[in-house]
Amino acid sequence: MPSFPASQDDLDVLFDEALSLDETARAAYVERISASRPALGAELRELLDAHLRGLSLLDRPLDLEPLLEGIRDESESTAEARRARRPEDLVGSMCGDLAVVRLIGSGGMGHVYEALQERPRRRVALKVLVDESRAGERFRIEAEALARLDHPNIARVFGAGLQAADAGAAGAGAYSWMAFEHIAEAQTITEYASQQRLGLEDRLRLFVPVARAIQHAHQKGVLHRDLKPANLLVAAGGEGHVKVIDFGLARLSEPLTEEDKTRTRHGELLGTLRYMSPEQCAGDPARVDVRSDVYGLGVVLYELLTGELPYDLEGSSLLHILETIRNTPARDPRALAGSAEPVEVPDEDLTAVILAALEKDPDERTRSAEALADDLERWLRREPVHARRASAFHRVRLLARRRRGLFVSIAMGAAAAVVAVGIITVLFFDNRAKVKRIEAQEDLAARRAAEIGEAREQLSGLQMRLDSYDWLYDRYGFEAAGGVVDEAVSGAGAATTLEEKRAVIELAVEKLRSLTPILGSDLAGAESLANAFMRVGHSIASSWGSRAPESQTALEAYREAARLARQVHAANSDDDSTRRWLARILTDQAEASRKAREFSEGRATIDEAIALVRHDLDEHPKSADVIELLIAALNVRGDLHIDHEPYRQGLVDSQESLQLIDELAKLGAPEAVVLDLRSWAELRIGHWLKREGPDPRGGAEHHRRSRQSRERLLDAALARESTDGVKAVENEASLTLHVFGGNELTAFARLGDQEEVNRTLASLVPRCERLLRTGAATAVLDIVTVLLRMNADRAKDPLAFGASEEALREQWKRLGQDRRAAYASSAREWVSSLEGFGQDMASTRRFLTSVESVGE
Amino acid sequence: MNPASPRDPLFEAVYDELRALAQSKLRAGLGGASLEATAVVHDVWLKLSEDPSKSELDRSHYFATAAQAMRWILVDRARRRRSRSIASVFGEGTDGDLGQEALDPAQAAADAQLLALDEALVRFEAAYPRKAAVVSHRFFAGLSVEDTARATGLSPATVKREWSFARAWLIRELGDKLPQELR
DSSP states (O other), rough: OOOOOSHHHHHHHHHHHTTSSSSHHHHHHHHHHHHHOOHHHHHHHHHHHHHHHHHHHHHHHOOOHHHHTTTTOOOHHHHHHHHHHOOGGTTTEEEEEEEEEEEEEOOOEEEEEEEETTTEEEEEEEEEEEOHHHHHHHHHHHHHHHHHHTTTTTOOOOEEEEEEEOSSSSSSSSEEEEEEOOOTEEEHHHHHHHTTTTOHHHHHHHHHHHHHHHHHHHHTTOOOOOOOOOGGOOOOOOOEEEEEETTTTTGGGGGGGGHHHHOOOHHHHHHHHHOOOOHHHHTOOOOOOOOOOOHHHHHHHHHHSSSOSSSSSHHHHHHHHHHHHHHSSSOOOOHHHHTTOOOOOOOHHHHHHHHHOOOOOOTTTTTOOOHHHHHHHHHTTTTTOOOHHHHHHHHHHHHHHHHHHHHHHHHHHHHHHHHTTTTTTOOOHHHHHHHHHHHHHHHHHHHHHHHHHHHHHHHHHHHHHHHTTHHHHHHOOHHHHHHHHHHEEEEEESSHHHHHHHHHHHHHHHHHHHHHGGGOHHHHHHHHHHHHHHHHHHHHHHHHOOOSHHHHHHHHHHHHHHHHHHHHHHHHHOHHHHHHHHHHHHHHHHHHHTTOOHHHHHHHHHHHHHHHHHHHHOOOOOOHHOOOOOOHHHHHHHHHHSSSSOTTTHHHHHHHHHHHHHHHHHOOOOHHHHHHHHHHHHHHHHHHHHHHHHHHHHHHHHHHHHHHHHHHHHHHHHTTHHHHHHHHHHHHHHHHHIIIIHHHHHHHHHHTTTTHHHHHHHHHHHHHHHHHHTTOOOHHHHHHHHHHHHHTTOOOOOOOOOOHHHHHHHHHHHHHHHHHHHHHHHHHHHHHHTTTTTTOOOOHHHHHHHHHHOOO | OOOOTTTTTHHHHHHEEEEEEEEOOOHHOOTOOBBHHHHHHHHHHHHHHHHHGTOOOOHHHHHHHHHHHHHHHHHHHHHHHHHHHHHHTTTOOOSSSSSOOOOOHHHHHHHHHHHHHHHHHHHHHOOOOOHHHHHHIIIISOHHHHHHHHHHHHHHHHHHHHHHHHHHHHHHHTTTSSGGOOO
């Protein structure tokens, strides 16, 4: 094809010049030009030839008649309709040298047509981009990448380009297009397998080339992003040869413009959503990589073998689907196999391969399409698969992680309660508080700047996602919008300062509130919203202490969550899990009421929760879940009565808790869980007895028992240090030494019983020394505070604590300066809070000064 | 000069008027005479310039728009017939809105020529936008050199020069594209 002139600036000038000359002079002129600039000369010669040759089309007035053939019969309405620029309009017209014959499908940003090419004669699938201005460049980059793919199981790209549209075509101006191999009368991979009644192994043989095709694409740097059966086609008569279509274009189906919103139908999004990876559901494109495609392959494989999706998404709302994909583990394919599709049940190995591809966390997932294909081939050859080993290991870790989560959540609730009582001051080393303190110190600012910057960046991402709420709502309705809010709330922890976090949470609450009125009777939506409100509440509870203005916001969020949850419960009053969910929300609301000092509301709420749980327990007396729920609710009720008479309610509730814990132990609850619950119950009873006044020694004894339970957990944590890490030990040490040990020491010291104080220390000190050896930095601070407490209580170093103190100083020296500063300032806070209780802090302050000065 | 945009309301009006007029003239029968673009474009100008609601209508803007609209009308028809002809080679119809009468070869040749010209003109426009506007006025609106000069604000001599170069450029470009019998 002739290209643009070599030098456009000159060509027309030279041409005019040449034309003004007579024939001989013109020939000489062209010669002269050619001698110095041969390419330009050649082009000039061509133009002069063309000038003489002429062309009837250009040289005669244009006769419209043949060109307008057919127009006389055309009704006005079709012309009108054509200018409306509907996607159908391209049908019957041309795109480049392709005759567009029918519209096959439409997505968010483009349409797909079937088109015919005369030379070479073939049928193609034509993808046309609707909004050139937004995605044109990206589309062309994708096209180039796709053209590099060359695999028998990937539909080929025949060409791509920019087409100037005519008045009747899809839109004004030019539009981008891409032509692909057309899969004639195609069936999806799942339809084909069903129709052919393929057995398990044949289905795997059908699937493996798909994984290989994806592997090929990944090697060429192309992600598919939208793997689903509809994009895995078998041509009629294709003998089971699957072709992957629609590569890399999933990104183009993301809505971009106002106009797009109206174009994509809800159902289409839902269709795609079911196959999306958890990280895609999180709406974070930066986290989408090859492992997202591995996940997509996993879903297709699952469906191919069972006829079902990995999750029960029947009748689910959009937000619910998002939540399920992100949080619910895949169902065991063995339980579903053979029902929807007459296929053999996968064995344990194959199940492990399938489930490994469906892991939520990309880091835990099968690492590549290649690894998946290899493992399936291994299975077909009856060799051991790799996924199995990995998954067994993973499950053990998962179990451990879940249990820790439980500990922390229970511990946090109780710790907060204790703070409110004012009996014990808990130094709560909140990350944000720490960052804030450090920020205040200029010499440390530079060191922390990077960390803080990173967190801020994360936060502004969340903010942006929240801002996208409005168009999401317009387009997909409240489910999707709620999902974004939810995401923002659960990620609000990324905020480095409370101000930033407050901004995110306020925005989230506002958005959630605007969603509530449009819910109608959508129960799944109500459930999702309730969860989102609950998360807002949790998020606030974990960041702000009680009595902050935020505690009112948290309470309002829980109120709203509870209101929605009651609606859901009213419609499913027989459903156990809904009832328990409501009870949990009410318990949280009651706890929030206490923090916001709305005691009477709190007591009414917790009574409602306890009534629900007791009713549940009558029906399921042996349910460990229900018993745990009741224990949690009783704890909250006890705390609610601390700030208000009668105190005795707390004692009664805690004693009932203790009985329930025994019940749990009999039901075979793990020892760690039982110890944890028991330690808190004993701690509470200790408080009630002291508070009531009748039995301070009894209270101290309960404190001792609570510390002993806790110590066993600390010992277990120390034993697991190599696997669980120092952090886990630090958390446990903080509780054991600080909360439990500290309370016991105080209780006996107040009784003036030095012997018992010594006995307590005899148990705690060796553990302090062990902690120093582990290098658990926070534990060091806990030891400092134990010492401080001893000083405060004038229990002056009765044991040979000097050695420990020396070790402490050593450890203190090794700490970074910022950590020392942070601890010292915390210690000062602690001292001043104790002063508030009228303690003599002189010796404490001396000790503190000596610790602070070490190594400076 | 500003090429008319298809989203321009004037474009819509001109497009409709040109189409309607051409349609009615063809329906009435031409009695052996040919229907030339210049006649249709001028008749529509007369009609629109008499319309009091379009009193602000500027003559040069009108002609630029009319040329663009005429090009789109013609190219649209040609593309649709070409599409139908390819589809018939594959033994199938299209979901398009044209009648299904057989295509005659002269018709197909005229379409191929026009589409080739249109494509060449797209490339030419990219390199020489002002010259392309001259082509548009001269060819699609059928304006004389003088009328083109008035509509584009160029001198007649410049219009002649620009047309001459554009014509040669397009002929050279089409030389490779057109079937032998059409050159």
